[in-house]
Amino acid sequence: MSAAAAPHVVVVGSGLAGYGVLRELRKLAPDASLTLVTHDDGHFYSKPALSTALAKGKIADTLITTSGEKMAAQLKLDLRAGRMAEGLDREGKVLLTTGGPIFYDRLVLALGADPVRPPIDGDAAHLAIAVNSLDHYREFREKLPDGARVLVMGAGLVGTEFANDLVTTGYKPVVVDMLGHPLAQLVPAAIGDVVRDTLAGHGVEWHLGRKVMAIHKHEAGGLRAQLDDGTEILADVVLSAVGLRPNMDLARDAGLTVGRGIKVDQTGRTSDPNIFAIGDCAEYPQGLAAYVTPIMAAARAIAPSVLGTPTDIRFPTLSVQVKTTTYPIVLLPKPVGVDGQWRLTDDGGAGLKYLFVDNDGATRGYVLTQDRCQERMEMDKLLIESLRETAA
Incomplete structure (x- = not known):
């Protein structure tokens, strides 16, 4: 896409999802007009690191990887920090904020989730x-x-x-x-x-x-x-720490389709063709996907979709490392709504290994502990191959 044809893209939210999309947009459209709206300072940091920061001797300021100002300079974007998104005029394509209205050609909602x-x-x-x-x-x-x-x-x-x-x-x-x-x-x-x-x-x-x-x-x-x-x-x-609820008030109030989150199609597009959603606030066709890996996969597809080339999000195997250093665990959660049972396949001294087997006999999830966590890549590969065989 040429610089002249590139739309003005406004992203709401400066977490991993918001910045992930902005990075991908900048790669694809070096001269595009990008605006980031965030209620905080726009600093970039790793949210998963919050639950391990004490052991690493980190305080809030030392968790910041890159300041908002540096992120704005690196990505050549207009940072509107300290501004709350208050409403949407979808017909006029205007984001209403505490700092005034912002017009957009495409809007990306990376609103995250709120604590329950x-x-x-x-x-x-x-x-x-x-x-x-x-x-x-x-x-x-x-x-x-x-x-x-x-x-x-x-x-x-x-x-x-x-x-x-x-x-x-x-x-x-x-x-x-x-x-x-x-x-x-x-x-x-x-x-x-x-x-x-x-x-x-x-x-x-x-x-x-x-x-x-x-x-x-x-x-x-x-x-x-x-x-x-x-x-x-x-x-x-x-x-x-009783859970998170997708932040979808802005979308709901604007008349976008919502469910457990802001509903999007396989390209990340909401019920409004000019608005996309990503990250903890989004409900993909596969459901919610609130971890780092799916966010980055979504960002790589949503960016070209925003720029006019619809691209399907392809989620990799979404295994998770549980950061319990006293008892290491890696797991692939069982799919929501899938019936089956956990089966212990190894309880040797290296650790435990459980597989979640659905009612059709297919392996759909796993849990590895201690030294068996090293089998993560092998298990992910096996499950990907198993799903392909099932689909065929």
């Missing part, structure tokens, strides 16, 4: 911190005294990684989750039990099958949480 805020009673419920951004992490560290007792609400991926990070750096995490074992939606119970016992051996306190009902300020300082069975937990800080 469970209903909790008590005069200190609002003090629970959900760490989903650099600013959130800064607040968390500022409120974290040395050796603090930290109540972690949620034992999913983020909550378990934070528990590992906290306990290996001298803090005292207490984890509460309604389900029966850590990583319950990702791994079979037997592996969840090993994760629980391993972290307990390092000092993590678990309250599984339980729910936080209220958080109160404690008379002697700190916080007092009450569980549904009457148990009281004293803590210096409460970290909420």
Whole structure:
């Protein structure tokens, strides 16, 4: 596409998804007009690194890889930092922001996801911190005294990684989750039990099958949480890690089609042909895809689609490394809505190996632990070949 024909592209959101699309756009259209709108400073950093930053001795400022100003210079874009996207005039193709209207030819929504805020009673419920951004992490560290007792609400991926990070750096995490074992939606119970016992051996306190009902300020300082069975937990800080919800208010209010996220087709296009969505806010035909690998794959396809060459997103095998250094795990989650069972195929001294086998006998997911994590590439290759054979 020539520079004269290149559209003015506005991207909302400065996370990995937003910057991923902008990088790909700049490669394809060196002279295109690109504008980035973000409510924060536009600094680039790795969000997955937030749950391992303590062990690496990182504070918020040292997690920044590249400042917003440098990113703007490198990508030759107009950075509109500190601006909230308030609405869309789709007919006029105008993004309404707190800094005024911005006209676009194509718009890319990289809005991310917002932390789920469970209903909790008590005069200190609002003090629970959900760490989903650099600013959130800064607040968390500022409120974290040395050796603090930290109540972690949620034992999913983020909550378990934070528990590992906290306990290996001298803090005292207490984890509460309604389900029966850590990583319950990702791994079979037997592996969840090993994760629980391993972290307990390092000092993590678990309250599984339980729910936080209220958080109160404690008379002697700190916080007092009450569980549904009457148990009281004293803590210096409460970290909420109960999940994320795709940010789709802007899209919904503008009349775009939404479901679990902003619905897009295989090219990343929404129900409006001039608007695309990517990352944690997007619901692809395959469903939500909130990890780094699918974001980068989507960016490589959405950029040419935005510039007028529709390109299908081709997601690679979406395996995940769980950052629990006390008990390493690599997994490929079982597909949502697919029935089957986890089967233990190896329990040798090198680690555990489970395969998720669907009702048709096809392997659709896996979990590797400890030294068996090295088999990740081999397993990904086998599953790709298996899916191709099934499709044929």
